[in-house]
Amino acid sequence: xxxxxxxxxxxxxxxxxxxxxxxxxxxxxxxxxxxxxxxxxxxxxxxxxxxxxxxxxxxxxxxxxxxxxxxxxxxxxxxxxxxxxxxxxxxxxxxxxxxxxxxxxxxxxxxxxxxxxxxxxxxxxxxxxxxxxxxxxxxxxxxxxxxxxxxxxxxxxxxxxxxxxxxxxxxxxxxxxxxxxxxxxxxxxxxxxxxxxxxxxxxxxxxxxxxxxxxxxxxxxxxxxxxxxxxxxxxxxxxxxxxxxxxxxxxxxxxxxxxxxxxxxxxxxxxxxxxxxxxxxxxxxxxxxxxxxxxxxxxxxxxxxxxxxxxxxxxx
Amino acid sequence: xxxxxxxxxxxxxxxxxxxxxxxxxxxxxxxxxxxxxxxxxxxxxxxxxxxxxxxxxxxxxxxxxxxxxxxxxxxxxxxxxxxxxxxxxxxxxxxxxxxxxxxxxxxxxxxxxxxxxxxxxxxxxxxxxxxxxxxxxxxxxxxxxxxxxxxxxxxxxxxxxxxxxxxxxxxxxxxxxxxxxxxxxxxxxxxxxxxxxxxxxxxxxxxxxxxxxxxxxxxxxxxxxxxxxxxxxxxxxxxxxxxxxxxxxxxxxxxxxxxxxxxxxxxxxxxxxxxxxxxxxxxxxxxxxxxxxxxxxxxxxxxxxxxxxxxxxxxxxxxxxx
Ligand SMILES: [Cu+2]
Ligand SMILES: [Cu+2]
Numbered sequence: 001x002x003x004x005x006x007x008x009x010x011x012x013x014x015x016x017x018x019x020x021x022x023x024x025x026x027x028x029x030x031x032x033x034x035x036x037x038x039x040x041x042x043x044x045x046x047x048x049x050x051x052x053x054x055x056x057x058x059x060x061x062x063x064x065x066x067x068x069x070x071x072x073x074x075x076x077x078x079x080x081x082x083x084x085x086x087x088x089x090x091x092x093x094x095x096x097x098x099x100x101x102x103x104x105x106x107x108x109x110x111x112x113x114x115x116x117x118x119x120x121x122x123x124x125x126x127x128x129x130x131x132x133x134x135x136x137x138x139x140x141x142x143x144x145x146x147x148x149x150x151x152x153x154x155x156x157x158x159x160x161x162x163x164x165x166x167x168x169x170x171x172x173x174x175x176x177x178x179x180x181x182x183x184x185x186x187x188x189x190x191x192x193x194x195x196x197x198x199x200x201x202x203x204x205x206x207x208x209x210x211x212x213x214x215x216x217x218x219x220x221x222x223x224x225x226x227x228x229x230x231x232x233x234x235x236x237x238x239x240x241x242x243x244x245x246x247x248x249x250x251x252x253x254x255x256x257x258x259x260x261x262x263x264x265x266x267x268x269x270x271x272x273x274x275x276x277x278x279x280x281x282x283x284x285x286x287x288x289x290x291x292x293x294x295x296x297x298x299x300x301x302x303x304x305x306x307x308x309x310x311x312x313x314x315x316x
Numbered sequence: 317x318x319x320x321x322x323x324x325x326x327x328x329x330x331x332x333x334x335x336x337x338x339x340x341x342x343x344x345x346x347x348x349x350x351x352x353x354x355x356x357x358x359x360x361x362x363x364x365x366x367x368x369x370x371x372x373x374x375x376x377x378x379x380x381x382x383x384x385x386x387x388x389x390x391x392x393x394x395x396x397x398x399x400x401x402x403x404x405x406x407x408x409x410x411x412x413x414x415x416x417x418x419x420x421x422x423x424x425x426x427x428x429x430x431x432x433x434x435x436x437x438x439x440x441x442x443x444x445x446x447x448x449x450x451x452x453x454x455x456x457x458x459x460x461x462x463x464x465x466x467x468x469x470x471x472x473x474x475x476x477x478x479x480x481x482x483x484x485x486x487x488x489x490x491x492x493x494x495x496x497x498x499x500x501x502x503x504x505x506x507x508x509x510x511x512x513x514x515x516x517x518x519x520x521x522x523x524x525x526x527x528x529x530x531x532x533x534x535x536x537x538x539x540x541x542x543x544x545x546x547x548x549x550x551x552x553x554x555x556x557x558x559x560x561x562x563x564x565x566x567x568x569x570x571x572x573x574x575x576x577x578x579x580x581x582x583x584x585x586x587x588x589x590x591x592x593x594x595x596x597x598x599x600x601x602x603x604x605x606x607x608x609x610x611x612x613x614x615x616x617x618x619x620x621x622x623x624x625x626x627x628x629x630x631x632x633x634x635x636x637x638x
Contacts, residue, residue, distance in 0.1 A: 198623060201520040239622045240564065242596035244420070246429055249582065262586045264579060267421040268598035270564070287426030288434045294598030295562045295622050296463045303519030305461045306433065 035082040035124075035155070040067055042075055043090040044097055044112075044134070044146060046188075051202050052209035052307045057181050058188035060093060060144040062132075069148055070173050070218035071206025077132065077150040080157055083124040087132075090117045094190075100135035101150060102274060103257065111136055127154040127162040128257040129173070129232040129276035139195050139238040142274075143183055147236040149175045161230055166253050166280045168230035172221050174291075176271065176309060177237040178203040178298065198238060203298040203309035210292075210299070210310040221291070221313040229281040231291075233271045239295070241271040247289030247313070250279040268294055281313075288314040347495040348483065350530075350542050351387050352396040352475070355403070356443075358382060361411035361458070365391035365469065367504075369526055370534025375509040378468035380409075380417075380456075385531075386472065386500070387542045392531040393500045393560070394456075394472030401451045401479045401488065408443040415470065417444050420455035420598065421581050422474065430459045448476045451487035452581030453556040453600040463519055467508050469531075471560050473498055476581070486554060491577050491587075491604055493554035495547045501595060501617055502528045503561040503629070522562055527619050527629035537616070537633050545569075545605070545615070545635040553605045559595040563619045563628060567593045569605055569635055570613030578602035594620075605635075612636045 042062040049059045062075040069076025079085050089099045091112040098111045099120045107121040133147035141147065151173060154163050161168065178200035186193040203209060206219050213219035223229045231250070235241055249265035255277050271277045292299050292310035301307035353359075365377035367390065379385045380394035388395075399405040409417050414437035418430035424446035429435055436442075437460055458470035475498075478488045485492050503524035526533045532540045547553050555574075557567055568591065577587045579601050595601050616632035 199521045199523075240596070242559075242564070242598050244598040246418070246431065247423055247426070249421075249423060249580065262584060262588070264584050265582045266580045266599075267423070268559075268580060268596065270594075270596040270599065284423070285425060287429075289426065289429060290431055290434065294559075294596070296466055296597075297519070297522040297562060300463050300519065303463070303521075305463050305519075312434070 035084060037084045038079055039086045040064055040077055041088045043092055045092045052212055053301045057184045059184060060146040062146060062148050071208045071216050073148055073175060073207045075148045079124040080153045081124050081127045081155045085124050086119050086121040088117055088119040096136050097134040098136045101130050101132045103130060124152050126257055127152045128254060129234055129278055131234050131236055131274060131276055142236055143198060143238045144187060149173050149234045161253050161278050168280060169227035170223060171230035173232045174205050175234045175236050176205060176241045178239060200239060201302045205309050205311050209301055209307050213311045219311045221311060223283050223315050225283050225286050225315055227283045229283060231279050231281055233277045235271045235273055235275050238273060240273060242268055242294045243271060244268045244294040245291050247287060248281055248284060250281045253278045253280055283315045286315045288312055349497045350396055352398045353382055355397055355399040356406035357397060358408040358410055361415040367392055367531060370536045375504060375506050378470050380470060380472060390531045392469035396473050396475060398475045398477060399448050400477045400481045401448050403448050405448050406443050406445050408441060409438050410441045411438050414439050415458045415460050417456050418459040419446060420457060422446055422454050432460055450581050451476045451478045452578055453558060453602055454581050455558055473500055473558050486602060487583060490583060494551040495553045497545055497555045499529045499555055500558045501561045501565045502531055503563055503619055524628060527631045529617060529631055533631055537631050544633045546638050547607045549607055549609045549637050551607045555603050555605060557595050557601040559597050559599040562597050563622060564594055564596040565617040565619045567595060567617060569615040572605060572613055575604040576601055577604050607637050610637050
């Protein structure tokens with residue numbers, strides 16, 4: 001099973017007795033709940049991304065060829081609560097960076113100078129959704145793409161969003177981001193860019209824009225009537241994402257791992273910058289419905305609709 | 317069931333549509349500050365409207381009409397459409413050009429969702445049908461080239477009344493109120509309204525320069541009878557907030573506290589009292605304001621940039637104890 005399949009795997013795959021070996025990550029069966037030691041190797045790199053309209057843009061990425069993220073993301077971390085995790089980061093960029101996961105304390109808070117590497121260790125925190133990024137260069141890093149998702153499963157790998165929390169039949173991770181091609185051009189040219197002038201014109205779910213999201217199994221949300229589907233929104237961009245569900249209301253379970261006490265059914269879920277929001281979607285009817293940002297300019301590529309942050313949910 | 321999201325089941329007590337018996341409506345006469353169409357009804361897509369701005373300028377608008385747009389005295393927003401919980405609702409769209417009606421928040425089936433990619437565009441006429449399962453505040457808008465069509469004004473509010481049709485109760489067995497206002501949050505980037513149909517890279521970046529409630533900006537909002545709140549001391553005023561702007565807005569009733577009782581067409585499990593509430597694009601909030609003993613207050617919306625917490629623009633209106 002590829003790791004990206006794991007990110008959206010249904011219950012049967014998770015609670016079975018199978019031992020999954022994914023990208024150096026050993027998922028043990030519930031019968032053996034000992035914490036694992038897992039390691040990742042990320043390279044921060046300047047690279048080129050071809051956008052939905054064919055334009056090529058210079059971006060920064062964390063690249064892990066063994067542990068690519070969902071969709072077109074070049075990295076992603078999946079661990080279990082309590083795992084001993086080490087992340088080695090190689091810095092091929094032209095400036096200092098520091099690996100950071102808001103809400104997680106690291107063995108080191110030192111930066112990595114260009115051309116060098118550093119290993120950061122931590123104990124996998126409470127089950128939930130997390131964002132990792134560089135925290136030296138502020139929002140510029142997220143605007144350039146230097147961020148990714150971390151999903152922490154419960155200690156025994158159960159289908160709970162968190163220990164004792166809501167149970168899901170399937171889960172999907174939607175990492176939302178965007179770019180302003182003027183910023184990318186300035187950084188590529190070695191210049192700087194005032195984030196106050198940041199006005200994105202391309203938008204992504206897991207690095208893909210609609211209609212490309214339709215043809216990727218991580219961004220085509222396949223589900224069945226009667227299921228409870230977990231959707232993890234991880235805002236890796238530098239704008240807010242008001243995510244609107246057609247066809248369904250969802251229950252907001254947690255925001256940045258803080259359990260939402262005032263549980264209500266929402267059809268539009270605001271996801272703040274850097275925020276991780278986990279929701280449960282009870283699949284109440286069959287059909288194919290969009291899920292998109294209601295900042296509707298975000299459903300376009302340089303102004304052309306609907307080539308943006310829109311995915312389809314399809315319920316049989 | 318035990319392992320499931322238990323709050324969902326707690327919620328069912330607040331839900332309508334489960335065949336529960338509604339209490340009789342309170343005898344107080346309800347008071348809408350806006351006109352409305354009662355479903356079944358027909359709206360016609362119009363692409364030749366205009367809106368007068370407080371600075372004397374005018375912008376072109378597209379909208380849905382049935383003898384006029386919102387309140388009958390402006391093109392944008394489109395008219396309010398009402399139905400009761402439990403009804404089979406029919407809204408006919410008549411259009412010369414390809415448009416749709418997306419029934420935002422009403423969880424309709426795919427055929428009636430109004431999304432061209434998953435259903436169809438309407439040229440001619442189509443009757444959208446759905447069952448109103450929950451009383452509350454919803455939205456409708458065109459979903460063809462949505463970034464452009466919605467910004468041009470092709471949006472309105474749908475209000476689902478309780479099963480018994482009460483206009484003084486928010487949902488079956490829910491909060492009661494004496495007067496009712498609708499604040500549809502709208503902003504315009506005037507450059508998007510110039511030229512023929514727009515499209516292309518001129519829509520790449522959204523820079524709103526007019527900040528509105530119910531399609532009125534600046535001084536026009538302060539005196540707009542559909543927006544400026546007037547009620548007697550102690551009366552309960554329901555204000556339905558509809559986040560139609562692409563930008564979030566902070567709702568304030570001056571310094572007056574208000575109770576947030578519902579969002580996105582669902583009662584809150586734990587209503588709360590606050591003096592400000594953010595409403596993001598696509599969200600709705602139903603808030604209950606109990607009028608103080610006297611005075612006049614300045615309420616309104618502070619629109620925020622999705623990029624940061626900076627204020628983009630503010631629109632205000634008056635809250636008067638009559
Ligand atoms: Cu339209
Ligand atoms: Cu909508």
